[in-house]
Amino acid sequence: MLSLGVSQNLIPNGSFEEFENCPDNLRQLDRAIHWTGANTGSPELFHSCGFSDPLVKPHDGEGMAGLILHADYNNSVEYLQTMLTDSLQKGKSYCFSYQIRASRKTPILINKIGAYFSSKKLTTPNWEPFYLRPTVFEKEIVENRDNWQRITKQFTAKGGERYFTFGNFFEQHFLKERLVQRPQPNWYSYYYVDDFQLYLSEGDCNEYERTEEPITQMPIQRSLSVFFEVDSFRLLMEAENQITAFFTEHPISKSQLIKVKGYTDNDASAVYNQALSEKRVQAVNNYLKTIGYVNMRLNWFGEENPINANTNANEKSVNRRVDIFIEP
Numbered sequence: 001m002l003s004l005g006v007s008q009n010l011i012p013n014g015s016f017e018e019f020e021n022c023p024d025n026l027r028q029l030d031r032a033i034h035w036t037g038a039n040t041g042s043p044e045l046f047h048s049c050g051f052s053d054p055l056v057k058p059h060d061g062e063g064m065a066g067l068i069l070h071a072d073y074n075n076s077v078e079y080l081q082t083m084l085t086d087s088l089q090k091g092k093s094y095c096f097s098y099q100i101r102a103s104r105k106t107p108i109l110i111n112k113i114g115a116y117f118s119s120k121k122l123t124t125p126n127w128e129p130f131y132l133r134p135t136v137f138e139k140e141i142v143e144n145r146d147n148w149q150r151i152t153k154q155f156t157a158k159g160g161e162r163y164f165t166f167g168n169f170f171e172q173h174f175l176k177e178r179l180v181q182r183p184q185p186n187w188y189s190y191y192y193v194d195d196f197q198l199y200l201s202e203g204d205c206n207e208y209e210r211t212e213e214p215i216t217q218m219p220i221q222r223s224l225s226v227f228f229e230v231d232s233f234r235l236l237m238e239a240e241n242q243i244t245a246f247f248t249e250h251p252i253s254k255s256q257l258i259k260v261k262g263y264t265d266n267d268a269s270a271v272y273n274q275a276l277s278e279k280r281v282q283a284v285n286n287y288l289k290t291i292g293y294v295n296m297r298l299n300w301f302g303e304e305n306p307i308n309a310n311t312n313a314n315e316k317s318v319n320r321r322v323d324i325f326i327e328p
Contacts, residue, residue, distance in 0.1 A: 010084045011164060014098075014196035016063030018259075018297065022050040022274075029065060033297065034082045038165050040127040041078035043067035046192075049301055059099040059148040059194040066103070069168040070110050070175070070189035077129045079167035081122065084198070088117060090159025095205035096136055097152040097197045098166075102145045103190040109178040110189055111141040112170045115153075117161040134169045135161075141178050142191065154205040166193070222250045222326040226284065227317065231268070233279035235287055243287060243324065252326055254292050259325040260284050262300040265316035274302035284322045 018033040027042030028051065029035055037043055046052050048062040058064035067078040088094065102109055114137025116122065122130055136153035168175075224246040226239035252258075262281035264273040277300035285296050308315040 008085065008199075010086055010088075010094075010198040011196045012082060012085055014198075015058070015060045015194055016045060016047070016065055017061045019045065019047060019049075019063070019299065022300075023047055024050045026051075029067075029080065032063070032065070035065070036081050038079035038081040038122045038130065038167070039077075039124045041068065041076060043078045043080055049304060053192075055104060056101070056192055064192055064194040066190060066192045067167065068188045069113055069191050070108060070172070070177075072187055076127050076188070077168050079122070079130070079165050080193070081163065081165045083121075084117075084162055084164055086162075087119075088157035088159065088161040089200075090157060092157050093154060093201035094157060095152065095154055095197075095199045095201045097150060097195075097205070098193055099148045099150055099195045100142055100144075100191055100193050101148050102142060103192065104145050106145070106190045107179060107181045107187050108189045109141050109143050109180055110168065111139060111176045112137045112174065113142055113151075113168055113191070114138065114166075116165045116169060117155075117157070118163050118165065119160045121163050122165045129171075130165070130167075130169055131171060132169045137169070141176050143178065145180075148194070152205050154201060164196075164198070166196070222246075224324045225321045226324070228280055228320045228322070230320070231276070233276060233283050235283040240287055243284070244291060246324070247291065247293075250326055255295050256326065257295050257297060258288065258293055259297045260288070260299070260322060261325070262298075262322045263305065263319055264303050265319045266303045266306065266310045267316065270302055274300065277302045280322050284324065288324075 012034040013032060016032050019031045020033060021031045023031050023045040026044055029037060029043040029045045032045045044066040046058070046064050046066060065080060067080060069077055071077060096115060114134035116132055117135045136155050138151050142149060224242065226242055260281050262277035264277050281298050281300045285298055288296060306319045308318060310316055310319060
């Protein structure tokens with residue numbers, strides 16, 4: 001077993017946890033922070049906050065993505081794409097891994113699902129495939145429809161790669177296919193993916209299962225919770241003073257990323273609470289702007305993810321909050 005040093009996952013939001021807006025329907029990958037499609041196909045963002053798949057739970061956390069990797073109509077495949085947090089270094093070895101599983105509704109399973117690392121973004125104005133030699137791909141058919149399967153690959157960077165695109169880059173006659181149920185008209189091969197990771201390699205990637213760094217090795221995350229009155233999104237003067245004192249104690253550059261996440265208790269309807277938590281987040285966001293901070297990432301969850309059972313007034317008061325995080 002290798003001894004792991006501290007290194008950064010170069011694929012941002014690799015587990016699809018962070019989003020600009022909670023997904024509420026199909027074809028909304030672009031609501032996930034950092035992620036887009038590469039062609040005009042529109043992969044799905046699934047998240048427990050809203051649009052989710054009742055038959056499949058994410059491998060890691062509350063979010064995952066889904067996309068068409070093979071189809072019999074117009075070569076209509078889809079791709080996931082993001083910009084890496086740093087360019088790859090020439091001649092360096094990297095470990096790339098992800099979790100994948102096929103949809104139970106998919107009639108065709110395929111192999112050669114892969115990733116393409118490039119210095120420039122892949123883009124096309126049409127819903128069409130990219131027939132390129134991917135940097136890495138899985139030679140075997142990805143068959144698992146009941147459980148998540150981890151795929152790990154190792155490669156040497158050419159240098160300067162800054163973009164990551166995931167999908168199927170092969171024409172049909174290069175693929176192995178396995179029929180698992182009778183194809184329907186306009187059939188397609190659909191897969192879920194989660195937990196993308198890319199690390200500078202410290203040995204053979206297959207000798208260990210790379211995970212996020214142990215908490216004891218990570219910088220301490222600095223956070224503050226501010227609280228709100230019942231059915232209110234007015235930021236109290238006491239909360240403003242707490243925020244000001246927090247950033248005085250933890251000075252950062254005005255452009256450093258700040259995460260702002262809002263919650264409510266479970267009084268009123270879920271729809272109402274979702275809107276109320278958004279207003280609370282916006283109130284904190286507006287105050288942060290008045291004291292000079294400009295790079296906020298906003299999320300609101302309504303009554304979801306309470307930190308207690310919400311059974312009495314004291315418990316509910318703790319859930320009427322906005323959490324502020326300074327990224328390590």
